[in-house]
Amino acid sequence: MDVVELTDRLHLLRFDVGQAYLWRDADGLTLVDAGPRGQGGEIRRAIEDLGGQLGRIVLTHAHGDHTGSLAELRAWSGATVSAHRLDAPYVRSGRPVPPPVLEDWERPLFEAVSGHLAGPPAEVDVEVDDGDDLGFGDGAVALWVPGHTEGSIAVHLPAHGVLFTGDTVAEHGGDVLLGVFNQDRERAVAALKRLAGLDPRVVCFGHGDPLTADAGATLRAVAGGY
Template sequence: MAPPPAVAVAPGVFRIPTVGSWAVNSFALVDGDGSVTLVDTGVERAPARIVAGLAALGKHPADVQRIVLTHAHPDHAGGAKEMADRTGAPLAVHADDAGFVESGESPPNDKSYSVGRVFARLQDGRFPAVGVGEKLTDGQVLDVAGGLRVVATPGHSPGHISLLHQPTRTLITGDAIFNVLGMRYPPRFFCTDFRMTKRTAHVLGELEYDRVAFTHGPEIVGGARDAVRRFLAKSLTA
């Protein structure tokens, strides 16, 4: 069965599956004036899925006013150039990942683990380069659908961010936490600094939210904050 083109997470917040039903997700935030902010753009072939997701919401690429990337990896920034070209929207990413987006090359892998050293030799890690219009900083609140707060969670990449949509109390984790067969950290060989990834993810347990959406995995819409806090507490002893 084909996945739905768009899934409602909260009022005005929609998940757009770009690979499978939830393997890789982008998000559309619809503002009161009908404009759209995209969060992540999937792999290089994802724009067709994103455009279909927008159409299911009655939206067109011309409605997209801003594109925000959680980080500079091919499964999140691979479709950024095409979506920027289609929409004419400026691209925003944390300052520490901006150079990687503009060069079209992923940040380095964590080579303190043998699997990271092997993966670094095998992977390509490149994606279409695209210009960055805005370099984001921790704590910045974007004028998006009532307020989208930037939460720095570096480690998976140097400038990895999570996002908190304040009006609907919806957290988008980026790759700080996956929800694939249960909550888990991203594979260490995909991270620039896996230990930092685990350390900075704990800030997500200190925020206030009711729903949590994952770029890898389905959302949690009930008891989300408690679920995240239980996962983080358990990970301290793992």
């Protein structure tokens, strides 16, 4: 796992599959997504190196590459876990969410990563919905963005101009694009356009390099192509 400082309060945790983010407040750390299976120890070491206590985990959706280490993290941290009410049952049960409706070009890629769709069962403490205050980042807000999964959320920190998109948007090879493996592509496109209207300064994806310059303009340009 690689740890990359994006700002003095924000770090990227990059895994072999996907990534998570640590946000620092004066009263502790918040983890946005929990990484794939087997990364709990690496995440713990990163938190210890950064010097803080993990108090909160916010899940953008229930796919296993975002929830796989959640049970392990809860076991040692006691962190409060939040997820959208429609994806929370899948996190608790460890059942995979309903499968995506694949574009033809997505099928070979999906076959290679489909084992990451579910993680071990783990408790969710707080079920959130659109507009809910997430309790960190000076007013972080949950934005319901169904399409990738029914219960996908983005996390917006208006006070800091930071946006976590989950898998609604992605970056690959320098290109920003609609995320893959969507249950409902039309709704995913609508979600992308909603996020582009926020004009963030920093955009953090579930997969791919974050945008730290011209982020709002880039997101608007991508949304304009759909």
